[in-house]
Amino acid sequence: MSATPAAPDEPALAQPASPAELFFTFNRLALQGFGGVLAIAQHELVERQRWLTRQQFVEMLALSQVLPGPNVINLALMLGDRFFGWRGALAAMGGMMLVPLAIVLVLTAAYAEFSRIEIVAGALRGMGAVAAGLVIATAFRLMGTLRSNRLGLPLAAAFSIVTFVLIALLRWPLVGVLAGLGSLAIAIAWLRWK
Amino acid sequence: MSAWFHTTLSPGDLLGLLVQFLVLSLFAIGGAITTAPDMHRYIVDEHHWISDAQFTSSIAIAQAAPGPNVLFVAALGWSVAGPLGALATMFGTLLPSTLLTLAVARWGASRKETRGVRAFTTGMTPLTIGLLVATGWLLAAPYATDRAHAIGAIALVAICVLVMARTKLSPMWLVGLGAIAGALGWV
Numbered sequence: 001m002s003a004t005p006a007a008p009d010e011p012a013l014a015q016p017a018s019p020a021e022l023f024f025t026f027n028r029l030a031l032q033g034f035g036g037v038l039a040i041a042q043h044e045l046v047e048r049q050r051w052l053t054r055q056q057f058v059e060m061l062a063l064s065q066v067l068p069g070p071n072v073i074n075l076a077l078m079l080g081d082r083f084f085g086w087r088g089a090l091a092a093m094g095g096m097m098l099v100p101l102a103i104v105l106v107l108t109a110a111y112a113e114f115s116r117i118e119i120v121a122g123a124l125r126g127m128g129a130v131a132a133g134l135v136i137a138t139a140f141r142l143m144g145t146l147r148s149n150r151l152g153l154p155l156a157a158a159f160s161i162v163t164f165v166l167i168a169l170l171r172w173p174l175v176g177v178l179a180g181l182g183s184l185a186i187a188i189a190w191l192r193w194k
Numbered sequence: 195m196s197a198w199f200h201t202t203l204s205p206g207d208l209l210g211l212l213v214q215f216l217v218l219s220l221f222a223i224g225g226a227i228t229t230a231p232d233m234h235r236y237i238v239d240e241h242h243w244i245s246d247a248q249f250t251s252s253i254a255i256a257q258a259a260p261g262p263n264v265l266f267v268a269a270l271g272w273s274v275a276g277p278l279g280a281l282a283t284m285f286g287t288l289l290p291s292t293l294l295t296l297a298v299a300r301w302g303a304s305r306k307e308t309r310g311v312r313a314f315t316t317g318m319t320p321l322t323i324g325l326l327v328a329t330g331w332l333l334a335a336p337y338a339t340d341r342a343h344a345i346g347a348i349a350l351v352a353i354c355v356l357v358m359a360r361t362k363l364s365p366m367w368l369v370g371l372g373a374i375a376g377a378l379g380w381v
């Protein structure tokens with residue numbers, strides 16, 4: 001898909017055969033995503049199906065994050081659109097949402113009953129902690145892409161660290177960080193791109 | 195729980211709910227969860243359609259269930275006004291952002307190798323990675339600061355990072371491990 005050659009550790013890319021394959025792949029990955037789908041999406045789309053390189057995944061994610069709307073839904077829309085136009089976009093989004101939506105609505109209706117059971121509440125806590133761990137693990141997996149970043153590794157890593165500190169520790173609003181720090185990073189990249 | 199049948203909102207209120215979520219959709223940079231405070235203000239503080247606890251548990255349910263976290267919006271809509279409420283909040287949340295994303299993705303794809311688009315992805319990638327670590331950090335904080343279970347929670351997070359870095363094992367196994375550890379009271 002990309003003009004840039006794949007890194008040596010990344011085998012050739014594959015493509016989904018049809019919108020239906022997109023639908024079922026996104027359905028499967030959504031049903032595995034407890035506490036968030038991003039970690040599973042990276043695993044399924046990049047490591048397993050090989051529809052994207054890690055580099056392409058992180059670039060698509062970067063765009064998903066500055067656009068309004070749920071990141072993983074935006075990512076599904078972009079990936080679907082890239083392979084099969086709007087039919088692919090709808091197939092990917094529908095696959096991601098339909099069955100989980102039914103599950104959430106049933107759970108909402110049943111919540112008062114099952115939340116009182118202590119084992120269930122405990123299991124949910126454990127799954128929540130894993131969900132947090134998987135997001136951090138996904139970030140670690142994608143850090144390798146910073147090595148080939150045109151900003152250079154030290155500067156790119158500095159931008160990652162400052163973003164983390166501003167958002168996680170100082171609790172600055174996301175929009176301000178993306179607009180301010182993001183503009184600075186894009187401006188430096190622009191100047192280095194000769 | 196009376197959420198099944200209570201509060202059939204008037205058509206005007208349903209329309210108001212839809213419009214509120216349509217507008218919020220365009221401000222949901224970083225995900226729908228970033229607009230949760232404003233949803234709270236509208237649904238709980240201003241209109242008293244559901245209680246504070248119902249609001250929080252709607253988010254917890256969507257987090258616990260498989261699938262994208264944005265489904266908390268459907269759980270909220272359902273709690274407010276049943277199936278029609280869920281339809282209004284989901285449609286409102288997804289329609290504007292979907293159209294905008296498709297438009298921008300196509301615009302960007304046709305200019306993929308231009309200096310501007312390259313500079314954008316090069317500059318934003320480090321922020322994206324920093325943001326991911328921050329998200330994981332904030333998600334882990336309630337578990338890691340609960341004194342009774344902090345060690346178990348931190349160990350689970352560390353195991354996740356190690357297993358994901360060293361193996362291609364499906365994350366499902368880790369979720370199962372978390373469920374068992376939690377059911378045993380370790381987390």
